[in-house]
Amino acid sequence: MTSVTATILDGKATRDAIYDDLRTRVAALGDAGVRPGLGTVLVGADPGSAAYVRGKHRDCAKVGITSLRRDLPDDATQEQVAAAIDELNADPACHGYIVQLPLPRGLDTGALLERMDPSKDADGLHPVNLGRLVLGEQGPLPCTPRGIVELLRRYEVAIDGAEVVVVGRGVTVGRPLGLLLTRRSENATVTLCHTGTKDLAAQVRRADIVVAAAGRPSLITADMVKPGAAVLDVGITRTEQGLVGDVAPAAREVAGFVAPMPGGVGPMTRAMLLTNVVEAAERAVRSA
Numbered sequence: 001m002t003s004v005t006a007t008i009l010d011g012k013a014t015r016d017a018i019y020d021d022l023r024t025r026v027a028a029l030g031d032a033g034v035r036p037g038l039g040t041v042l043v044g045a046d047p048g049s050a051a052y053v054r055g056k057h058r059d060c061a062k063v064g065i066t067s068l069r070r071d072l073p074d075d076a077t078q079e080q081v082a083a084a085i086d087e088l089n090a091d092p093a094c095h096g097y098i099v100q101l102p103l104p105r106g107l108d109t110g111a112l113l114e115r116m117d118p119s120k121d122a123d124g125l126h127p128v129n130l131g132r133l134v135l136g137e138q139g140p141l142p143c144t145p146r147g148i149v150e151l152l153r154r155y156e157v158a159i160d161g162a163e164v165v166v167v168g169r170g171v172t173v174g175r176p177l178g179l180l181l182t183r184r185s186e187n188a189t190v191t192l193c194h195t196g197t198k199d200l201a202a203q204v205r206r207a208d209i210v211v212a213a214a215g216r217p218s219l220i221t222a223d224m225v226k227p228g229a230a231v232l233d234v235g236i237t238r239t240e241q242g243l244v245g246d247v248a249p250a251a252r253e254v255a256g257f258v259a260p261m262p263g264g265v266g267p268m269t270r271a272m273l274l275t276n277v278v279e280a281a282e283r284a285v286r287s288a
């Protein structure tokens with residue numbers, strides 16, 4: 001039995017507050033004659049990916065964003081997926097869209113992401129937008145990293161000057177999060193670790209903020225956490241017992257702040273996606 005003493009970084013409550021704000025902004029866009037639209041490209045029938053896409057469209061309905069779905073079969077060719085991307089690039093009702101990852105084996109993910117119109121990239125994963133992040137230029141930010149920063153800010157977890165250890169080097173979370181947190185506006189010191197890091201425990205033990213995004217159940221144990229640290233669990237592994245995160249439950253007894261899985265960073269990912277779409281629609285109105 002574990003006793004939770006940490007402050008919970010509640011992603012669902014924070015998402016709901018963000019959606020309240022987005023509803024107001026969507027209404028203002030409506031007054032200007034624009035209804036924001038989010039497109040999704042889903043290839044195949046992976047249950048996890050299908051559930052995430054359904055969740056994104058359910059959330060669109062909650063805030064008044066139009067949903068544009070392109071669902072393709074598991075055996076869709078590169079050309080068929082490219083055609084769906086071309087359609088969304090050309091569709092004026094679509095202000096932003098995503099290609100749900102991972103794509104089935106055999107498809108060239110890099111080529112498909114690069115085919116997207118960078119100004120409609122709601123995930124911030126187009127090479128141009130990742131390049132803008134490296135250069136410190138304005139652009140859509142990847143949703144999970146943006147959600148993590150937003151969650152920390154709303155709970156007033158100190159980022160400026162913090163030692164952050166990110167565990168996971170994936171392109172949707174770990175790598176862009178390192179870039180985001182080391183901007184002057186965040187000013188954290190980031191160590192980007194991964195499952196091949198020697199003495200991961202020693203790295204994690206130094207951290208004021210730990211972000212676990214490696215997809216390895218219970219990779220972060222209680223003995224690795226500095227007392228009072230903020231621990232954000234981003235890993236999701238599907239097991240026969242259900243979904244498990246990268247952080248062992250006992251680590252919550254040591255941490256000062258915990259973003260649990262589920263209910264922490266995941267809901268923020270969706271909230272930031274919808275925020276990116278509303279921002280794209282607002283840009284479209286300003287430049288009309």
Ligand SMILES: Nc1nc2c(c(=O)[nH]1)N[C@@H](CN(C=O)c1ccc(C(=O)N[C@@H](CCC(=O)O)C(=O)O)cc1)CN2
Nearest residue numbers: 052098099100101102123143261262263264266267269
């Ligand atoms: N194109 C993209 N593909 C993927 C991304 C992404 O940001 N863009 N991230 C993940 C999947 N993802 C969104 O697409 C995502 C994952 C998890 C959650 C979430 O709310 N999780 C719940 C728990 C898990 C569950 O219920 O299944 C939570 O943490 O509370 C939202 C979005 C990979 N692909």
Ligand SMILES: [Mg+2]
Nearest residue numbers: 144265266269
């Ligand atoms: Mg996530």
